[in-house]
Amino acid sequence: MSGEHSGRFAGQVALVTGAGSGIGAAVVRRLVAQGAEVCVADVDGPAARAVAKELPRAHSLTVDVADPAQVDEAFDEVVRRHGRLDVVVHAAGVDDPTAKEWIAEALVAERPPEVTARLGDDAWRRVMRVNLDGTFHVLRGALRVMVPHRSGTVVTVGSSSAFDAQAGYPHYAASKAGVHALSQSVAKEAIAFGVRVNVVAPGPTETGMAARTPAVLRRGFADPRVRPYATAEEIADVALFLASSEAANLVGAVLLANGGRFTV
Incomplete structure (x- = not known):
């Protein structure tokens, strides 16, 4: 990987x-x-802008993935600027700090969490709008650009929460399960x-x-039998593998990167 333009993504254009x-x-x-x-x-x-400023060959765009017009404009801008798009990594997402606090309070009080009955429509829609609707907007935009060229790779960021579905976090678990199913359905269509x-x-x-995340919840995720919290770089390495030619035979895969907490 020595040299400014070496590496497995040399000459490629990416949107993250x-x-x-x-x-x-x-x-x-x-x-x-x-x-x-x-x-x-x-x-x-x-x-x-701060991330782009520190790097060569990077430029920034302000994009709310929940807004389809902004997403479409972002893809148009990339094509205007570079004439092509090879890789999309969709990492945008939100959590719900209030629900996390409710879960933490229940843990401290040694009682089951009670969240769903208290969960407002706005909180539900916010998580769904960004995590699930946003993924649809990005996948749609990517395919509109990539399909005519018959090439490209897209990696979406889901969550192990889609599988273990933590009590008291229904909207997040549902949104990420939706991301997985949506991505897999689109994958079967797009590979053609x-x-x-x-x-x-x-x-x-x-x-x-x-x-x-409240400290009591973080401690709950700590388990000496498995790896500690992943670093962002470790998850990025998995995403880059999926986006690379090394993963040419992976289509619609959901790679669980949770340090051994559970398997599916």
């Missing part, structure tokens, strides 16, 4: 959402290090046109989202 921090930012840095030109997209414009779609499903990962 949720790229202002966490897993998305780690993916951007890995892609640039391996030769790609990268669009750093995030709803937090200053954060996206030379476009590969896959999913990385992280377990607990050290990101800003994790930093906002």
Whole structure:
């Protein structure tokens, strides 16, 4: 990987959402290090600009993935700027800090969490709008660009929560299960046109989202029998593998990257 333009993504153009921090930012840095030109997209414009500023061959866009018009414009901008798009990594997503607090309070009080009956429509829609609707918007935009060229790879970021479905976190679990099913359905459609779609499903990962998790919940995820929290870079490495030619035979895969907490 020596040299500015060497690496397995040399000459390729990538768009990364949720790229202002966490897993998305780690993916951007890995892609640039391996030769790609990268669009750093995030709803937090200053954060996206800060990541892009530190890197060669990177530029930023402010994009709310829940807004289909903004997503479509982001894809149009990448094509206008570069004339092509080879890789999309969709890492944008949100959690629900209030629900996490309710779960933490129940743990401290040694009682079962009671969340669903208290969960408002706005909280439900926010998580679904960003995590599930946003994934649809990004997949649709990617296929509109990639299918005519009969090539491209897309990696969406799901979650191990789609499998273990933590009590008190129904909207997040449902949104990520939807991401998995949506991505797999689209993958079966897209491969006929030379476009590969896959999913990385992280377990607990050290990101800003994790930093906002109440301490009692973080301790609950700690288990000496398994690996500790993943780093954002470790999850980024899985995403880059899925996006690379090394994963040419992976289509509709959901790679569970949870350090051995459970298997499926």
